[in-house]
Amino acid sequence: MKGYPNGEISVFEEETPPGGVVLGLDGGATSTVCVCVSAASASIAITGAKSLPILSRATAGCSNFNSVGEASAKETLEKVMVEALSKAHSSHSAVRAICLAVSGVNHPSDQHKILDWFRELFPSHVKIIIENDAVAAMASGTMGRLHGCVLIAGTGSIAYGFTEDGRQARAAGAGPILGDWGSGYGIAAQALTAIIRAHDGRAPQTVLTKNILKVLGLTSPDEVIGWTYADPSWARIAALVPVVVASAEDGDEVADEILHCSVRELSDSVKAVIRRLGLCGENGKSPFPLVMVGGVLEANNKKWNIGNEVIKQILADYPGVSPIRPEVEPAVGAALVAWNQYNRAVRGDQIS
Amino acid sequence: MKGYPNGEISVFEEETPPGGVVLGLDGGATSTVCVCVSAASASIAITGAKSLPILSRATAGCSNFNSVGEASAKETLEKVMVEALSKAHSSHSAVRAICLAVSGVNHPSDQHKILDWFRELFPSHVKIIIENDAVAAMASGTMGRLHGCVLIAGTGSIAYGFTEDGRQARAAGAGPILGDWGSGYGIAAQALTAIIRAHDGRAPQTVLTKNILKVLGLTSPDEVIGWTYADPSWARIAALVPVVVASAEDGDEVADEILHCSVRELSDSVKAVIRRLGLCGENGKSPFPLVMVGGVLEANNKKWNIGNEVIKQILADYPGVSPIRPEVEPAVGAALVAWNQYNRAVRGDQIS
Numbered sequence: 145m146k147g148y149p150n151g152e153i154s155v156f157e158e159e160t161p162p163g164g165v166v167l168g169l170d171g172g173a174t175s176t177v178c179v180c181v182s183a184a185s186a187s188i189a190i191t192g193a194k195s196l197p198i199l200s201r202a203t204a205g206c207s208n209f210n211s212v213g214e215a216s217a218k219e220t221l222e223k224v225m226v227e228a229l230s231k232a233h234s235s236h237s238a239v240r241a242i243c244l245a246v247s248g249v250n251h252p253s254d255q256h257k258i259l260d261w262f263r264e265l266f267p268s269h270v271k272i273i274i275e276n277d278a279v280a281a282m283a284s285g286t287m288g289r290l291h292g293c294v295l296i297a298g299t300g301s302i303a304y305g306f307t308e309d310g311r312q313a314r315a316a317g318a319g320p321i322l323g324d325w326g327s328g329y330g331i332a333a334q335a336l337t338a339i340i341r342a343h344d345g346r347a348p349q350t351v352l353t354k355n356i357l358k359v360l361g362l363t364s365p366d367e368v369i370g371w372t373y374a375d376p377s378w379a380r381i382a383a384l385v386p387v388v389v390a391s392a393e394d395g396d397e398v399a400d401e402i403l404h405c406s407v408r409e410l411s412d413s414v415k416a417v418i419r420r421l422g423l424c425g426e427n428g429k430s431p432f433p434l435v436m437v438g439g440v441l442e443a444n445n446k447k448w449n450i451g452n453e454v455i456k457q458i459l460a461d462y463p464g465v466s467p468i469r470p471e472v473e474p475a476v477g478a479a480l481v482a483w484n485q486y487n488r489a490v491r492g493d494q495i496s
Numbered sequence: 497m498k499g500y501p502n503g504e505i506s507v508f509e510e511e512t513p514p515g516g517v518v519l520g521l522d523g524g525a526t527s528t529v530c531v532c533v534s535a536a537s538a539s540i541a542i543t544g545a546k547s548l549p550i551l552s553r554a555t556a557g558c559s560n561f562n563s564v565g566e567a568s569a570k571e572t573l574e575k576v577m578v579e580a581l582s583k584a585h586s587s588h589s590a591v592r593a594i595c596l597a598v599s600g601v602n603h604p605s606d607q608h609k610i611l612d613w614f615r616e617l618f619p620s621h622v623k624i625i626i627e628n629d630a631v632a633a634m635a636s637g638t639m640g641r642l643h644g645c646v647l648i649a650g651t652g653s654i655a656y657g658f659t660e661d662g663r664q665a666r667a668a669g670a671g672p673i674l675g676d677w678g679s680g681y682g683i684a685a686q687a688l689t690a691i692i693r694a695h696d697g698r699a700p701q702t703v704l705t706k707n708i709l710k711v712l713g714l715t716s717p718d719e720v721i722g723w724t725y726a727d728p729s730w731a732r733i734a735a736l737v738p739v740v741v742a743s744a745e746d747g748d749e750v751a752d753e754i755l756h757c758s759v760r761e762l763s764d765s766v767k768a769v770i771r772r773l774g775l776c777g778e779n780g781k782s783p784f785p786l787v788m789v790g791g792v793l794e795a796n797n798k799k800w801n802i803g804n805e806v807i808k809q810i811l812a813d814y815p816g817v818s819p820i821r822p823e824v825e826p827a828v829g830a831a832l833v834a835w836n837q838y839n840r841a842v843r844g845d846q847i848s
Contacts, residue, residue, distance in 0.1 A: 210721070210722075210725035211725075248725075250718055250721045250722065251716075251718045251719060251721070251722060253719075253722070254722065313696070313697075314696060315696035315697060315698055316692075316696065316698075318689070318692045318720075318721050318724075319721065319724070319725060320673070321672070321685055321688070321689075321724050321725070321728055321733070322685070322688055322689050322692050322720070322721060322724060323685075323686075323689035323692065323693065333673055333674070333675075334675075336673070336674055337670070337673075337674050337675035340668075340670045340674050340675065341675065344665070344666060344667035344668065344765075344768055344769075344772075345665075345667060345768035345769075345771060345772050346667055346668075346764050346765065346768045364603075366602055366603045367603060367605075368670075368674070369562070369602045369603070369670050369671065369674060370562075370602065370603060370605065370606065372670075372671070372673050372674060373562035373563075373600075373671060373673070376673055381673070412698050413696075413698065416696055416697035416698045417696075417697075419697060420696075420697050
């Protein structure tokens with residue numbers, strides 16, 4: 145950077161920072177985060193992965209195309225990358241690698257679709273990695289190493305596993321229509337359903353009625369239907385989870401059963417992945433990490449802690465599981481994946 | 497009508513038919529039907545309600561504003577009324593009464609909303625009745641008399657009851673987010689979920705996977721997620737019900753359990769309404785009609801008949817129940833409601 149006589153600073157005159165940048169994106173069902181880090185291998189060698197220096201961070205709304213549609217998802221992803229680069233006083237030409245870890249990526253065709261959106265925005269040598277957001281979450285807990293299992297339970301939920309020889313498996317993560325009952329959305333939708341059922345005489349009364357109507361500013365359970373369909377965005381419904389937890393802590397049996405159902409669903413998903421990948425080894429006791437991410441698991445409540453209950457369920461069957469609550473956010477995990485790929489390629493070039 | 501020299505016929509020169517018309521609309525989650533009938537009291541006295549002479553019939557798409565949004569619902573309702581009037585060689589000015597029985601009407605505010613859409617389209621003396629589509633279905637089985645219970649299970653599901661002294665109660669009918677698991681949508685969504693669960697190792701294998709992938713032209717269960725969210729319209733998903741029934745008839749236990757779940761949900765909804773209204777009388781054995789409407793209940797399959805199973809469940813608790821499968825469609829029921837109201841008012845005017 146150079147100073148100019150009038151005091152302005154030109155930030156784009158030279159590549160900033162020297163050696164370029166990598167971008168890590170974490171696109172969940174509620175929000176999207178992009179971090180920009182230095183691509184230089186010295187950066188991680190000096191600071192250690194736990195404090196990988198973040199040049200900038202930008203946030204935007206939901207980028208799950210299943211939830212908001214393709215046009216909106218694309219716009220959100222592009223906007224958040226531009227903002228992160230701008231905040232880092234950097235530009236598209238400085239980018240060496242990107243990892244877009246986005247919920248809703250379930251199939252190679254989803255990866256190709258997102259790659260098509262961004263391939264032309266960046267020079268052809270830029271490595272663009274498209275993954276499910278579970279990959280970012282996993283990497284955030286293992287400093288970029290993809291081995292073990294990750295459980296995400298925020299607005300949506302998914303369990304994802306990786307073996308050391310590169311096999312992957314997943315369970316759940318299929319969204320609200322396809323039975324993600326352990327997710328924040330699933331918990332809240334069941335609570336809203338419980339209100340309707342109590343009101344029309346199909347199920348016992350529950351304090352969820354009073355508590356949720358109060359939070360939503362409604363006066364009658366009939367109005368819950370209109371509220372729900374006025375804007376059935378997944379995140380808006382999932383935002384009711386704290387009311388369900390508080391109701392269960394106050395002794396409401398209906399709310400308590402909904403949370404127990406969530407625990408069963410989440411631990412069943414993790415167990416299915418462990419089983420399919422054989423993460424517990426032949427003796428069933430091999431150690432492996434379980435990275436746990438998302439608002440539903442992080443909630444630190446008085447009595448009810450969904451994450452701790454899930455861990456108990458999994459430990460009962462797989463004593464080798466080692467729970468990890470990451471110290472960095474998933475977007476940093478995505479950046480580590482991109483950084484690793486880029487620096488491996490650079491080292492490969494230097495050796496050859 | 498008069499003939500003109502060039503052979504054209506003017507259909508609007510005089511009111512057609514003499515005495516005006518009433519409109520009956522049945523707006524479900526899949527389609528909307530409007531019938532136009534003569535408003536003259538002689539019409540029903542001569543022909544009997546079972547053959548209430550239909551001047552015309554028009555159909556359109558879904559008019560549930562919770563499903564398609566308000567603008568689209570309004571446009572659909574208006575279009576189908578205009579078409580029915582045109583086919584009857586009649587016009588807005590000939591309309592004496594309308595009954596719009598539309599799914600999604602759950603609260604007085606919903607009734608006011610729809611009334612606001614159409615109040616200005618018709619002269620102020622026209623009686624406009626806005627009801628849930630359950631009212632049309634009930635009336636279609638009882639020749640307009642609102643007493644007993646009606647169960648609708650098509651794309652959506654609802655149980656609705658009426659006492660002779662005018663009380664009403666309902667159960668279910670809250671749409672897919674709020675737990676209508678007995679509906680066609682509910683059955684199909686559970687079948688799609690079963691595919692995902694079998695694929696990721698959380699649940700047993702099921703022939704639903706092969707059968708549904710074939711119908712949808714997909715090759716892998718992973719693709720079911722993309723298919724589902726590409727257009728999560730309720731009717732599109734509910735259209736998979738016949739595949740679930742066929743799979744259950746072929747001995748698939750997962751499909752069988754989904755249909756049994758639907759039977760439980762539907763009969764629980766009816767029982768809740770019966771209980772709340774006391775339709776079975778003090779001795780629990782009083783007779784009352786149960787009108788049964790919708791594709792899920794009408795299916796006439798080899799082994800699995802959801803409607804018959806529901807009747808068995810209800811008969812076990814309420815031996816006075818008298819199942820009715822209507823001979824006329826719900827839109828005719830709506831027309832009967834409008835016709836009754838109009839002719840009662842006319843008779844009232846003549847007496848006073």
